[in-house]
Each structure stands twice: as structure tokens, then as C-alpha cells.
Amino acid sequence: MKEKLSKNEMIVEGDINLSEARKTWLKDQVSTEAKTLLEKDAKYFMHQALSTPCLDVLANAQGALITNTSGKNYFDFHGNNVHQLGFSHPKLVAALKQQLDALTFSTRRYTNKTAINFAEKLTSLTPGLDKILMTPNGSSAVGIALKLARAVTGKYKVLSFWDSFHGASLDVVSVSGESVFREQMGPMMPGVERIPPPITYRGIYESNEEKALEYLEYILAKDNQIGAFLAETVRNTDAQIPSKHFWKAARKLCDQYGVLLILDEIPIALGRTGKLFAYEHYDIIPDILCLGKGLGGGIIPQAAIVTKKEFDQFNQISLGHYTFEKSPMGAAAAHTTLEIIEGEHLLEHVVYLEGMMQAELNQLQADFELIGDVRGIGLLWGIELVTSRVTKEKASAQAEAIMYECLKNGLSFKVSKGNVLQLCPALTITETQLAEALNILRTAFYKITQA
CATH class of the missing domain: 3.90.1150.10 (Aspartate Aminotransferase, domain 1)
Structure with a gap:
């Protein structure tokens, strides 16, 4: 033992x-x-x-x-x-108390001003990404992103990095790379390819990002059923920081092979890297951005995906359909979080x-x-x-x-x-x-x- x-x-x-x-x-x-x-x-x-x-x-x-x-x-x-x-940021606590005295829940098939104002604020900060779906947690956001990628591309396979972590639900651990979450779970969701990440210190390529890019292109070129490349822009767990060259080249390869780039910034967005979103360091725009964790200000569980308006063409599919899909409490927390980051510099x-x-x-x-x-x-x-x-x-x-x-x-x-x-x-x-x-x-x- x-x-x-x-x-x-x-x-x-x-x-x-x-x-x-x-x-x-x-x-x-x-x-x-x-x-x-x-x-x-x-x-x-x-x-x-x-x-x-x-x-x-x-x-x-x-x-x-x-x-x-x-x-x-x-x-x-x-x-x-x-x-x-x-x-317990005082401005956030005050905003949530105010929301508690107003609308506390939004029944499905109805919307509310608080959620709409949050969506407007968030998309104003993500040029090129114009549509959102809200969800209670990060795993669900990644799940929505995977479903949307299948619908958009018509391709069911997913590419991710070895040792990556994107959430703990069964669908998401299927596509993640961290094996400990798959132990004793039996058959996983099929159609997942994993590649070595551009590790900056320890790893198979020992800082050789060109080799990592060669591997990425090899996989994309040989398998035309890959519809999504899921990755953390910056790896949170052990602080691995790819170069701008890597992400610009990876973005170009995704475009070349018709693959949607899904960036998981659930742990590292909202200022953690010195920019509101980590992808801003790399002069790229993902096809789908996954947000969560700090989006609720450390008080309310809140996550979301942000994506391109041209992908909003699946009214017949329940991509998320979560009970708290337009939570006024979650939206109030997320909107106030963005305002505090901005207002307090x-x-x-x-x-x-x-x-x-x-x-x-x-x-x-x-x-x-x-x-x-x-x-x-x-x-x-x-x-x-x-x-x-x-x-x-x-x-x-x-x-x-x-x-x-x-x-x-x-x-x-x-x-x-x-x-x-x-x-x-x-x-x-x-x-x-x-x-x-x-x-x-x-x-x-x-x-x-x-x-």
C-alpha cells in the first residue's frame, strides 16, 4: 500500500x-x-x-x-x-445582498436583467467572442464546449494534452489527461487523442516546443475526425507557460485542419496572469473560451462559455440546459467581479x-x-x-x-x-x-x- x-x-x-x-x-x-x-x-x-x-x-x-x-x-x-x-470582498458581498432583496432565481424559459447585463459586460471584454452560456461549474462549461464543437464541426474526436486537468465529471475526465481521475471508472468516452504538452522544464521534449508542434500537426493531419483541441492556455497546476510562438502556431494549425480551439481558462482567467484572459498574452482568439471558479468572486459557483456568434445555430440542441442557467445571483457575482477587477485596477x-x-x-x-x-x-x-x-x-x-x-x-x-x-x-x-x-x-x- x-x-x-x-x-x-x-x-x-x-x-x-x-x-x-x-x-x-x-x-x-x-x-x-x-x-x-x-x-x-x-x-x-x-x-x-x-x-x-x-x-x-x-x-x-x-x-x-x-x-x-x-x-x-x-x-x-x-x-x-x-x-x-x-x-468576502465587501463590494461583492454588498451586491449579492442587494440581489437577494430582488430576484433570487430565474425559472427556465424566462430571462432577467441581471443575467443580460452580465452577458453584455462579459462579451464587451472578449472581442471576437460574442455569445455565452452560463453554467454552475467549470466541468459543465467544458462539457458544453465539447458538445458545441461536435455540433459545429460534425467531428466527434477531441485532442488534449497528457496530464491535463479540465474537471472531474465523467465526460470531462474522459478527455482530460490526468489519469488519476480515470482510475476504476471503466470505459471512457471514445475518440480522445492526447499529445505531449510544451513543458518548459521537465518532460519528453525538454523545452523543445517545435517538437510539440510537430506532434500536434502530425495528429491533426492523420485524423480528420478531430473536431476540437482542448487545452489550458497556461497550465495552472504546476505553472507551465508556453511561448507566444507555440500558441500562434497551434491556432494556425487548428484553422488549417478545421479544428476548434477550446481554451480552458477556468483557473487562470480574470487577472491571474496579469491580463483579464490568458489568451491575450498570445495575440490569438479561441473558438470557445471556458471560464469558472473566480467568476463568482469566490462566493457563488458560476461558470460560462464564451464563443463566436456564427456558432449560434443549434436552437434544436440542448447544449447546457442547466437549472441555474441564468442565475441572477451568479450573474450578479460575475458582473460585480468584472467591475471590481476593472475599478480597482x-x-x-x-x-x-x-x-x-x-x-x-x-x-x-x-x-x-x-x-x-x-x-x-x-x-x-x-x-x-x-x-x-x-x-x-x-x-x-x-x-x-x-x-x-x-x-x-x-x-x-x-x-x-x-x-x-x-x-x-x-x-x-x-x-x-x-x-x-x-x-x-x-x-x-x-x-x-x-x-
Whole structure:
């Protein structure tokens, strides 16, 4: 059993949660009250990979911080990728209270001003993408995109990257690349091809994007039933950042072979990369854009697809047909989120903090041989830990130790792929708060590497 867990810990998307270190954390760092609540949590909730057992019990979440029942604060550098505005943004809370006093639900076959105003606002920010469908979660948004691509192209196959993650529903795990989500699930949806991603550090091509593009063209040329290429513009889990050349070439290949480009920006849109949408860095426009997570401001579950008006020709097909399809609460949250990002100049704030974060993490790499690579954009960063910069073997034990040392001192983040510290703070974090959090990280490196 231990060998199997060790293997899974090396490859899954998510932090390490079944190790001896987790048991020690729960024993030594969690209050008696929290332990009682965690026991009840384990009793009543289904157990599942990547989130069981829970680390602690939260009582509050404000701004860049989450707070447990004992009053301990953590800087949340994970946030489930919903915390672009931080937590409980006062303007968003006020807007939702106002909506609660008005229309709280919109029955299907009816619309409402709140949803229409949101759709108008969103499409004003996505030139070339003029139509939307709303959905309660990101997996459903990807599902709609896949159905629409089949309808538009008449082709049923999908291309995606190895190790990619696009959601946890059965249809979406069928087309995603992360194998852990397909374990014990039996037959998957047919017609999926997967290719190596343009990994910037570790991987089959070792930063050779031309080889990745050759592979992409080879697959598209040999299989005329591929109708969609589904990919994250920037890979969130371990902060992989393709070049502009890669995405412009990939866009051209999709056009050449009649394939719709579906960009999944569910975790990384809305300012995370320093632009409202990550594809803006690459001077391309996708055929379908999938949004979610932070779209609801970290309060209301809300997702959507945005696509081209020429694809709006399937009135006879139920592409989504979700109960909360035009939720006034979700629309109010999403519209207000966009207004806050714009009104509080969060994109400029992210670009400023990006420079600060890059300088500190690069210095960290210079100071510690344990760090094999630092990569990132905006306020999405990955620190890849290796036992040797020559062999590039994963330093998974050290990654776990650093994570728990940071947790002890009030910094929460996840470990991806077994050895990548993924750092993803709220976009509203202040310069002072960011400096404090990065100091916790540096102190942890000193302690663990000298132990």
C-alpha cells in the first residue's frame, strides 16, 4: 500500500494528503475542537483523493487570509483558484445582498436583467467572442464546449494534452489527461487523442516546443475526425507557460485542419496572469473560451462559455440546459467581479507584484540548490524541487516538508506533480502581505535544507 501511495503522490494534481506528515500535522498542529470537527467531517462526508483528510477547520476568510477556529491566520496561496478578488470582498458581498432583496432565481424559459447585463459586460471584454452560456461549474462549461464543437464541426474526436486537468465529471475526465481521475471508472468516452504538452522544464521534449508542434500537426493531419483541441492556455497546476510562438502556431494549425480551439481558462482567467484572459498574452482568439471558479468572486459557483456568434445555430440542441442557467445571483457575482477587477485596477496591481515575486523567487533559486526551476506569470508561480539539477529527480519529500513548515507559520499552498510548490495568492494581496508570505517560504527552505 505504501508503495502505491508513494507513486500516486509523485504524479497527481494536488497536494500530498495521505502521508505520515499529514498524520503528524493533524496530531500536533490542530486544536482539540478542530479535531472533533474533523472527525465528524470524516464521518459524514465521502472520502476522495486530493481532499481527504482535511487539514484544518476554517471559521473565516477575508481578503488574502483564511482563519481557523482557533484564530490562526493563513495566507491562502491556493484558494481553489476562486480568490482573484480575495475572500468576502465587501463590494461583492454588498451586491449579492442587494440581489437577494430582488430576484433570487430565474425559472427556465424566462430571462432577467441581471443575467443580460452580465452577458453584455462579459462579451464587451472578449472581442471576437460574442455569445455565452452560463453554467454552475467549470466541468459543465467544458462539457458544453465539447458538445458545441461536435455540433459545429460534425467531428466527434477531441485532442488534449497528457496530464491535463479540465474537471472531474465523467465526460470531462474522459478527455482530460490526468489519469488519476480515470482510475476504476471503466470505459471512457471514445475518440480522445492526447499529445505531449510544451513543458518548459521537465518532460519528453525538454523545452523543445517545435517538437510539440510537430506532434500536434502530425495528429491533426492523420485524423480528420478531430473536431476540437482542448487545452489550458497556461497550465495552472504546476505553472507551465508556453511561448507566444507555440500558441500562434497551434491556432494556425487548428484553422488549417478545421479544428476548434477550446481554451480552458477556468483557473487562470480574470487577472491571474496579469491580463483579464490568458489568451491575450498570445495575440490569438479561441473558438470557445471556458471560464469558472473566480467568476463568482469566490462566493457563488458560476461558470460560462464564451464563443463566436456564427456558432449560434443549434436552437434544436440542448447544449447546457442547466437549472441555474441564468442565475441572477451568479450573474450578479460575475458582473460585480468584472467591475471590481476593472475599478480597482487589479491587472496593474498584479503586474507590479509579479516583478516582486519573480525577483524574490529567482533569488531563492540562487540560494538553494534544491530548486531546479522557477517559472510563472502574473501571480501564478511554480517552484520545482529536485534532488539534483543534473538528474532532475523529484524532491517530493522535501516539497512536502516545506509545505508543512509553511503551514505551521501561516502560509498555505499546494504541492503539484509531487514536487512543485504552486504559489497562487489572492490578486488583492498587498505588497506588505506578499513580502511576509514570501519570508515564511524562505524561512522554511532554510530550516528544511539545513535539517
